[in-house]
Amino acid sequence: MSYTLIIGNKAYSSWSMRPWVAMKADGIPFDEIVIPIYMDGSAEAIRKYSPAGKVPILHDDGFVVWDSLAIIEYLAEKHPTLWPAEAKARAVARSISAEMHSGFVPLRKLCTMNIRRHYPDFELPDDVRGDVRRIETIWTETRAEYGKGGPFLFGDWTAADAMYAPVVTRFKTYDVKVSKPVQDYMEAVLAHPAVREWYAGGEAEEWVLPQYEY
Numbered sequence: 217m218s219y220t221l222i223i224g225n226k227a228y229s230s231w232s233m234r235p236w237v238a239m240k241a242d243g244i245p246f247d248e249i250v251i252p253i254y255m256d257g258s259a260e261a262i263r264k265y266s267p268a269g270k271v272p273i274l275h276d277d278g279f280v281v282w283d284s285l286a287i288i289e290y291l292a293e294k295h296p297t298l299w300p301a302e303a304k305a306r307a308v309a310r311s312i313s314a315e316m317h318s319g320f321v322p323l324r325k326l327c328t329m330n331i332r333r334h335y336p337d338f339e340l341p342d343d344v345r346g347d348v349r350r351i352e353t354i355w356t357e358t359r360a361e362y363g364k365g366g367p368f369l370f371g372d373w374t375a376a377d378a379m380y381a382p383v384v385t386r387f388k389t390y391d392v393k394v395s396k397p398v399q400d401y402m403e404a405v406l407a408h409p410a411v412r413e414w415y416a417g418g419e420a421e422e423w424v425l426p427q428y429e430y
C-alpha cells in the first residue's frame with residue numbers, strides 16, 4: 217500500500233486540505249505532490265494524474281480516486297478510524313460532511329480560502345450570513361450531542377473535522393463573529409498538529425493568485 221496525494225496550493229486549495237489533514241491526523245503515511253492551481257500549465261499538470269482535472273487526487277499503487285469526499289470514503293474502508301466508531305454518530309458525520317461538500321456556495325464563492333490573510337471586520341452579505349448560521353448550528357448541535365469526550369465535533373478528531381477545517385480557516389481569515397462554543401471549537405481545529413502543518417506549508421509558498429486576494 218503506497219499512497220500519493222496530489223494537491224493544490226496549501227494557501228488556497230480548500231478541497232485539497234480536507235483529505236490531507238484527514239490522512240495526517242489519522243497517521244496514514246503518504247507522499248504528496250503539490251501542483252499550483254490556476255497558473256499556466258496547471259490544468260495539463262493535473263490531468264496527468266486524473267482525467268477529471270481537479271485536485272485533490274489520490275493514487276494508491278496506481279489506482280486513482282478523485283474528489284475529496286470520495287478519497288476519504290475510499291481510505292475509510294482500510295482506515296475505519298477516520299469516521300466515528302458508533303453507527304449513528306458515523307451517519308451524522310457523513311451527513312454533515314455531505315452537507316459541506318454540496319453546499320454553502322455563497323460562503324465558498326465570496327470567502328475563498330486564503331490561509332495567509334486576515335481581513336478584520338469583513339462585511340458579509342445576507343446569503344453568506346445564512347451559511348454561517350447553519351454551520352454554527354451544525355457545529356454546536358454536533359458537539360452537544362456527540363462531542364463530550366474531546367474538543368472536536370465527535371470528541372476525538374474525525375474526518376468530519378477535516379471536511380470543515382477549511383471552513384474554520386475561512387471564518388478566521390474573514391473575521392467571522394461566532395459564539396464562544398464555536399470559537400472554542402475553531403481554536404481546537406486550528407491548534408491540531410495536522411492543521412498547523414498545513415498552515416506552515418501554505419505560509420511558505422510563493423505562488424500568489426490575485427483573484428483570491430482582496
Ligand SMILES: N[C@@H](CCC(=O)N[C@@H](CS)C(=O)NCC(=O)O)C(=O)O
Pocket residue numbers: 224228229230231232253254258259269270271272282283284285
Ligand atoms: N468537489 C471536488 C472539487 C475539486 C476542486 O474544485 N478543486 C479545485 C482546487 S480547490 C481545482 O482542482 N481547480 C483547478 C482547476 O479547476 O483547474 C472535490 O471535493 O475534490
